[in-house]
Amino acid sequence: MNAHADGAASAAAPYYLPTGDEVEVFEQCHAQGLAVMLKGPTGCGKTRFVEYMAWRLKRPLITISCHDDLSASDLIGRFLIKNDGTVWQDGPLTRAVRDGALCYLDEVVEARQDTVVVLHPLTDHRRLLPIDKTGEVLEAAPGFGLVVSYNPGYQRMLKDLKPSTRQRFVALDFDFPAPEVEARIVAQEGAIAEPDARALVQLATRLRALRDRGLAEVPSTRLLVAAAQLSARGVELRRACLHAIVAPLSDEASLVAAMRDLVDATFV
Numbered sequence: 001m002n003a004h005a006d007g008a009a010s011a012a013a014p015y016y017l018p019t020g021d022e023v024e025v026f027e028q029c030h031a032q033g034l035a036v037m038l039k040g041p042t043g044c045g046k047t048r049f050v051e052y053m054a055w056r057l058k059r060p061l062i063t064i065s066c067h068d069d070l071s072a073s074d075l076i077g078r079f080l081i082k083n084d085g086t087v088w089q090d091g092p093l094t095r096a097v098r099d100g101a102l103c104y105l106d107e108v109v110e111a112r113q114d115t116v117v118v119l120h121p122l123t124d125h126r127r128l129l130p131i132d133k134t135g136e137v138l139e140a141a142p143g144f145g146l147v148v149s150y151n152p153g154y155q156r157m158l159k160d161l162k163p164s165t166r167q168r169f170v171a172l173d174f175d176f177p178a179p180e181v182e183a184r185i186v187a188q189e190g191a192i193a194e195p196d197a198r199a200l201v202q203l204a205t206r207l208r209a210l211r212d213r214g215l216a217e218v219p220s221t222r223l224l225v226a227a228a229q230l231s232a233r234g235v236e237l238r239r240a241c242l243h244a245i246v247a248p249l250s251d252e253a254s255l256v257a258a259m260r261d262l263v264d265a266t267f268v
């Protein structure tokens with residue numbers, strides 16, 4: 001199980017540059033007890049946004065990375081065998097419900113349907129979590145918020161969320177930020193000069209156009225930040241792009257060659 005608590009609201013605000021009205025809408029959802037779904041490609045700021053909102057709303061954050069082995073017990077909890085009997089141990093979802101934390105399920109579409117249905121009663125008006133194994137029915141503590149993320153493009157043919165699940169969430173659409181906003185993010189996060197950040201974003205715009213030529217995964221803001229960080233440590237920017245952007249995206253020779261050409265054209 002891959003879950004971690006990021007503790008109560010920390011002193012320093014996580015760096016997050018809003019790209020639309022997402023902060024305001026999320027705050028309204030939280031105030032109304034509505035569950036939120038963040039839709040968008042990987043590496044476009046969904047996780048950072050949740051970290052920022054947890055800080056802003058002064059709630060602890062519990063993050064759960066979903067995968068197809070994740071069971072309802074992994075979320076809710078289980079009895080553990082101790083020396084002289086068994087003890088109940090809360091899972092991360094139960095802890096979040098008791099503590100009034102934000103609970104963030106990353107890539108929820110990876111989880112099996114019988115795991116995802118555990119979330120349904122928490123999205124109802126009364127926000128309950130039935131724990132079958134102990135007979136308890138927990139009411140979510142004030143401040144509890146359920147957030148899931150979902151990448152609609154990814155494995156669309158293989159996996160999707162059921163309509164009965166989707167309709168329980170308010171959805172916020174995420175995408176790569178506008179070029180000038182993305183350049184500010186890359187400059188800030190990668191600690192590089194603005195002109196270099198703008199060049200990276202220009203490269204990303206060109207590479208993202210290769211989607212039509214078969215590039216399944218296009219470069220995310222995260223990859224640009226990684227290239228910037230390499231460059232800030234002294235790796236020449238062009239080489240940083242080859243290592244941090246081109247190589248991770250594809251193994252196919254023709255696509256790699258096309259990407260290298262675009263890198264050369266950007267950093268002449």
Ligand code: ADP
Nearest residue numbers: 015016017042043044045046047048189221222
């Ligand atoms: P996701 O959860 O969508 O896969 P992340 O939130 O992990 O993506 O974003 C990847 C990285 O991109 C972050 O670590 C951060 O450096 C940067 N980033 C993307 N969007 C923003 C934003 N709006 N403000 C600040 N940083 C951002």
